[in-house]
Amino acid sequence: MREIEDFTLIGKTILRREDSYLLRGKAQFLDDLPEPRGLIHLAFVLSPHASAEILAIDTAAARALPGVIDVLTGEDLAADVPPYAPVIELAGYRGVARPVVARGRVRHVGEYVAVILAESPYAAQDALDLVGVEYEPLPAVATIADGLAPGAPVVHEALGDNVIFRTRFATEGFEARFAAGEVVLEEEFSLGRVTGVMIEPRGCMAWPDPIATGITLWTSTQIPHIVRTAIAEHLGMAEANLRVVTPAVGGGFGTKCHLYPDEILVVALARRYGRAVKWVQDRREDLLTNVHAREHVLRLRVAVGRDGVIAAADLDVRTNCGAYPNHPFSPTLEATAAVRMMPGPYRIRAYRYEAASVLTHTAPTGAYRGTGQPSAFLAIEGMMDRIGRRLGLDPAEVRRRNVVRPEDFPYVNVVGVRYDTGSYLPSLERGLEMIGYDAFRRAQPADRLVDGRYRGIGICNYTEVSGTGAPGWRVRGFARMPGFDSSRVVVEPDGRVAVYVSQADAGQGHFTTFAQIAADRLGVAWEDVTVIEGDTAKTPYGTGTFASRGSVVGGGSVIRGSAKVGEKIRRIAGYMLGCEPSRLALGGGRVFDRDDPGRGLTLREVAETAYSMNNLPLPQGEEHGLEATDYYDPPMVTMANGTHVVEVAVDPDDGRVEILRYAVVHDCGRVINPKIVAGQVHGATVQGIGEALMEEIVYDGGGQHLNASLLDYLIPTAMDAPDLALGHIETPSIDTVAGIKGAAEGGLTGAVPAIANAVGDALAGLGVSITRVPLRPSTIVGLIAAARAARAGAA
Amino acid sequence: MKPAAFAYHRPASLEEALSLLAVHGAEARVLSGGQSLVPLMNMRILSPAVLIDINRCRELAYIRREGGMIACGALARQGEAEASGLVAATLPLLASALPHVGVRASRNFGTLCGSLAHADPLAELPSVAAALEARFVIASARGRREVGAEAFFVSALTNCIEPDEMLAEVRFPVAAAGARTAFLEVANRGHGFAVAGVAATLEVDAAGRCAGVRLAAMGAGDTTVRLAAAEALIEDEGLSAAAIAAAGEAARAAVEPTADVHASAEYRAGLIGVLVGRALRAMAAAGPR
Known part of the structure; x- marks a missing residue:
């Protein structure tokens, strides 16, 4: 170009x-669209069980209700709407299909068991309570550990076990390079399960053209063309006869870049009945059934020289992928993202990784802002701090010694990803300068205690994969991702x-x-x-x-x-x-x-x-x-980058983390509209604060979802948003048109590790090691109590 | 998010509302601000067959002084109380708690009586009412009765109102001239439901002796809980650092909170102890009003 x-x-x-x-x-969102005459409203009977056999479904009472047109089960729909699956061409992935409405077996709470067709949404809702489903509950697994345990219940019997995807990689001579390191550090990091909460839950409406064979599908999605191709192929329609339109879409965050069963079903039912069919999701359904994300466990082992330079890194990642593969990404998405992105801005030349995706009786997981990167950087950035503490080096200095330097560009990282341009070192230095890092360290008391609260600073240097083209998707096996x-x-x-x-x-x-x-x-x-x-x-x-x-x-x-x-x-x-x-x-x-x-x-x-x-x-x-x-079709990826530096105060009595100062330096190459970029950085950073401090979807050991409402699943609000100091660096890409790089995810990717590290820095003197998010007040008080008890025990 | 069908009545007076309750009480709910009731109906957690909307009963829309009491009618909005000079001057504890109740938009419509009748153990107003020893005026076609907080709050989301009755008024005693108050809560985020909180009031005489010590905890169990042992400790020993520490410990030991997705029971109990200590220290540091 x-x-x-x-x-x-x-x-x-x-x-x-x-x-x-x-x-x-x-704005006209899905539920604001004018409704065509004769519209059929859908409502879904949701499974209350994480794992159960469906013995019988009695729809008679629901059918008899005035205003109810029909009640259909998985059996009734089997001929029209077969199960669907993503197309993944990647070694180590074993696909299974997902039924649009369950047949015989349910595999997570919230799975669709039957669908009501009614003249009004009220009648549809009334009918839900009248459908009698007889279940035989079966043992369930909810966590990665339970899913991997010997003799664990198997989510999909055809696979034999719960590992749906496993991948391995090692650079040549890895063992020798690792052995050459002078100091070995190892830590296990983990992230709670979260979801990308949009202000507008999903919804869709299929509208048959009365004089042609065509159907228009209005759906609140981020991927209209992929949805069209998938549905047309799945239902055997001419693609030209399906038109997919997005009304105003009230946020996506990745949650809406998947094909969901209801989108297929409204089209199938519009064909079957020759009437328009509409479904609007409520918040409970959103939190029960839309893709979740994270719930990763990352065990990172590094061999380091006495100078703090990483000689070799060994990463083992496990992800909880829920009960079914999402479409189009599948469970390979987060696993491959985490392991491929962990080297980030650092010169790691000897690397081994293994990743596994584990099926459980929980909602499917999928893409959410940051995909794999907040996890990867929680691990590597957490390790940077640990290297500093072990070797008596300042954590910022450890990063300086490892970062890919300006003269290294263009740089090809250890897994073959090209970094065309970047500002890793300048971005780090700028962030430190904005927060007054050196002055803070000089003034920080040894016990870190200021006015009864522990003060600490956390840093996250990140790279941000953006603008992925066809080669970038193919290398990870996504056959239905055009690029x-x-x-x-x-x-x-x-x-x-x-x-x-x-x-x-x-x-x-x-x-x-x-x-x-x-x-x-x-x-x-x-x-x-x-x-x-x-x-x-x-x-x-x-x-x-x-x-x-x-x-x-x-x-x-x-x-x-x-x-x-x-x-x-x-x-x-x-x-x-x-x-x-x-x-x-x-x-x-x-x-x-x-x-x-x-x-x-x-x-x-x-x-x-x-x-x-x-x-x-x-x-x-x-x-x-x-x-x-x-x-x-852009290059494989273009790599944006940035640095978050955050100062926190941690109250040891009530466990609250207060963000005192927050600096973000970001570099997304050529900027088109600075205010819109700033908005992306602000929004993503606040979402990262949510993931770091409060958000978590909670399942109990039996796979019951315990917080499917926004009263119980807490997302940050304006009250939680700190003042962000933004520093802009503009290093245009040399590979993309006009040098543009992406900007939408770095805020989240940077925030989660930076906040975790800040809390870790604040509490380091107490012997608290921060390895998991979210860091809720009760969690922090528990960690402090455990560290004190351990010290008392040791003394 | 669609409620089940219900019959809707909109009486123009309390008398009319009470006669509707006399007929439909067992299957009816009273709608005032609707900030909890309507979401519960939309989620079909509640499906009352009859809704009695009292928003036209203007005679219930008041906050006024009656002798030594501040009387708040069933239509007194939380936002009105928050903006009320009378409340600020006479009920400092209520005034300091109100900004924590819901959000400004919900306070614009939500009522004091509605929040109290909802009896959520994690809500602010029940603890304020307990600490202030408020009186609950419960009306029916049969007449009126008045109960205190301990009788009013039965368990989580359950009050002592009979099916044909409604909470017509809540009465708060005007704070004594030397009263000091504190309201503190901790949540997992910057707004919304707390994990636990403490409402506190006391008086200190010229000799430094404490009287009228009343401490109520939210998030402490099924209902708001008065922390009697901690209160007695401070009445006996005053606001010394040692007494405050002991009161915090007594509060922690006295409560039996439950665990949920937001916090462990142990954390909640400890937090109530911490907040009691902070409230007492704040009141010790504050001069008389």
Whole structure:
């Protein structure tokens, strides 16, 4: 890609155009859409058991209820809607399929057991209580340890055991390199199970076209094209007869980048009944059935020189993947992410890993902001602090000695991922400077006690995988992950611009940033660019919006598509003006001679020629219309980076962690809109605070879900958000269009380890070792009590 | 999130509300602010056949002084109490607890009586009522009766109101001139339900002796709990550091909290001890109002 320098709007803060309707409550989410006549409302009977045989389902009473159209069980649906499974081509993965509605066996609390079809959502809800299901409860496993125990109940008997995926890797001569290290440190880190809570739970509505065979599926998803391909394939429909549209989507965070059984079912039922079918999820269903994430255990062993430099690292990761593989990622996603991303910003050249995904009788896990990276960095960043404590080195200094240095770029890490550019050392130094790190360390008392509370600082250096292209997905086995995204850039007959992008906004600000990009590249007013997304009938094919790919891949495609249509504008204008197209520039809504700016045409005048609205001919061989389509497949990944440095005070009596100061330095390459990037950093950091300090989905040992409400599953609110000091470093990628890198996940990835390390630093003098999140007040008080008891016992 | 069908009545007076309760009481619920009732109905945890909406009973919308008491009618909103100069001047403990009740939006509609009648052991107002020895005025077509907090709060989410009755008013004694108060709670996050908390009030005379020591804990068990042993300790020994430490320990030993997804029972008990200590220290440090 030719280096682009002449930006006019890219890099400038423009207030989000979508806020005018989002903030005034005018957006149309799934449940706000006008309802077609004859709409069928669905409600699902959910399994109350983690593991059970379904002996009988009595639907008679529910069917008899006025307003109930039908009640269908897995048996009733078996012929129409077979089980579905992700397509994964990766050694060590053994697939199993997931039924859309359970048949014979349930494998987690909340699994769909029957579906009510009713004339109103009230009748559907009333009927739920009237469906009698007879279960034979069976032994269940909820945790990784229980799932791996000898003789454990097996979630899918066909597999023989609960390990659905296992992978191993080692660099050549690993053992010798490890043995050469002078000091060996080992620690087991773990993260509680969380979920990406969107303000809008999921929902979908399938609407058959009365005069054709087509169906429109409205669904609150991040991946409309992937959903369409999967459903059409699964139900044997012509793909052209299924149109997937996203209304306004109230947050995604990865939770909505999966295909869910209800999305398949509404389409199947719309076909069967010839009526529109709608389902809207409530919060309990959200927390019981949408993908969860994390619940990882990472055992990290490092061999280190006396200088604190890591000679070799050995990582064992286990993830709890729940009862079924999610689609399209499968349980390989978090396992491969954690082990591949652990080396992060550090020069680790001897590396061995093993990862396993363990089936349990819990809800399936899948993608959530940060995927694998908060876990990976909790381990490696926690280890950096331990190396410092063991060797008497400052933890910041340990990081300096291990980090990939500016002169190392481009750098290929130990698992073959190319880091094209980055600012790891400058980012670390900047973060330390912003927090006044050296002064803090000088002033920190030996016992770390200030006014009755323990003070500590935590650091997290992170890399952030972003903009993953086809090679990046293929290497991890994701056969149904296209990797590319696309755009169609149209100069309309009036000279204004429409940009159709293959992605689907879930609140990120695409309608602003993509307009900003097209306006910049075509030299038109930002207000004159309209962005259309989230509709498979209008936009070209693509991957969707997740994994920090929107700006890199969607933005990159808009840049390339705009350049292509810009060439056509120049060709037609050159012909009209009688000059060489190469002499022409775009700007101010005009195309003009760069040496004689007064000589030019408005875009509208060019468009009128392109659309045959005047008597002027086109150049020889030129087609009518004024548009271009671009499919952009970015490199394997582009690596963003950043540093979080946070100071906390820990109250030993009530266990509360207060965040006193928080500095974030982030580098996402070329910035399109600084305010939107800052919003991503703020939002993700606060989500990370939630994961570090409060969020956890709790199952008991028998697989009962104990906190399926937002009263009991705590997510942070504005009251928990600290003031963030943001430092920006802009190191453009040399591999992506315009040097753009992703920005959506680093905040979360940085926050979890930084906060854990800060608490660990504060409590280090007490002998407390922080190895697990979340760090709730009761957890902290318990850890302090245990450390005191251990010391008293030792004394 | 759709409630079961219910019949809806909107009486215009307390008398009319009570006569509806006399007919439908066993299957009815009174709707005032609806900040707990409506979500419970939407989740179908509650499915009352009849809803009696008292929001048109304007005669219940008051916060007023009656002699030595502040009387709050069943339609007195939490937000109104929070903004009330009368409450600020006469009920400092209630005033300091109100900002912890729900969120501003829920306080705009939620009522004092509604929160009390809901009887959530993790709610703030029951502990405030217990510490202030509030009186609960329960009305029915049969007449009125008045009970104290110990009789009113029976167990978690259960009060002593009979099916044909409703909580018409809560009466708080006006704080004594020298009263010192403290309200403290700890939650797993910056707002929302606490894990545990303490509402405290006492008076200190010129000689430094303490009287009227009342400590109530939330999150201590099935209902709000008065910490009698700790109260007696402070009345006997005053606010010395040793007495405060002993009172905290006595509070910890006296409560029998339950464990849930938010905290262990042991943590809650310890926390109540810690908060009693903090409350007493804060009151020791504060001068008389």
